[in-house]
Amino acid sequence: MIKLVILDRDGTINADSDEFIKSPQEWQPLPGALEAIAKINHAGWHVAIASNQSGLGRGLFDVASLNAMHAKLHKLLSAHGGRVDAIFYCPHTPDDNCSCRKPLPGLFEQIGERFGVDLKGVPVVGDGLRDLQAGAAVGCEPHLVLTGKGAEFRGRTLPDTFPAGTRVHQDLAAFADWLVSRPPPRPAS
Ligand SMILES: [Mg+2]
Ligand SMILES: [Zn+2]
Numbered sequence: 468m469i470k471l472v473i474l475d476r477d478g479t480i481n482a483d484s485d486e487f488i489k490s491p492q493e494w495q496p497l498p499g500a501l502e503a504i505a506k507i508n509h510a511g512w513h514v515a516i517a518s519n520q521s522g523l524g525r526g527l528f529d530v531a532s533l534n535a536m537h538a539k540l541h542k543l544l545s546a547h548g549g550r551v552d553a554i555f556y557c558p559h560t561p562d563d564n565c566s567c568r569k570p571l572p573g574l575f576e577q578i579g580e581r582f583g584v585d586l587k588g589v590p591v592v593g594d595g596l597r598d599l600q601a602g603a604a605v606g607c608e609p610h611l612v613l614t615g616k617g618a619e620f621r622g623r624t625l626p627d628t629f630p631a632g633t634r635v636h637q638d639l640a641a642f643a644d645w646l647v648s649r650p651p652p653r654p655a656s
Contacts, residue, residue: 469513471584472646473575473602475593476518476554478615479639480504480540483594487522494536496543497614499640505549506640510647515582516554517574517591517601523558530558553581570600575607592642593617596628603630614638 477483480500488494504514522528537554544551555574559565567573579586591602594615603609609630613621614637625633636642 468584469582470511471513471515471578471582471589472507473578473586473589473591473607474504474514474516474551474639475591475595475598476516476556478594478617479592479598479612480516483615487525487527488536489522489528490532491535491539494539496540497638499638501544501547501549503639503643504544504551505547506643507646508549512646513582514549514551515578516551516556517569517578517598518554518556519569519597520556520558521560521568523556524560524563553578555581570597570604572601572604575601575605579605590646592636592639599630599633609633610642611635612638612642 474480477488480496481488482495482497484493507514520533523530523533541551555577557565557567557574559568561568565573575586587606589607590610591599591607592610592612593599594612594617599609599611609632611617611620611629611633613635625635636645
């Protein structure tokens, strides 16, 4: 079975904004984030992204702009020797009552189908509660980064609304260091 990690996008890989990220110019990677994805890849992991992009449904940008942001992501990442296999996004607004907007797990289910993997134990990394709730709903292993919206939890104990066993990392680079140095799971006996 392939090794897969699922990442949130805004606030986890790139700088987030309350005004939404609407263009490739506004899409700016966080320090060390692209290097972190490359490190994860080089340790044998595939990476998929699951991202709420309600700015689409709100009419703040169009799919062509989103594709251009992701072309920038792929290009900058490949310059660092890294690769994201797939980007799954929810284009809806909260009022659409869809099943793919995190904290609902629809994007994760799509990823599981695309990769043909059971998501149980698959690491999910995000800067917000709803990222980890969506992952936990399908059995993913939750990791919070303290970048983006996660900055509010620096130096604090996490509220117990977070899924049990949530691990906290300063940023994506710290998560990557943790992941690649983790001993492999013991074979089931
Ligand atoms: Mg985020
Ligand atoms: Zn949706």
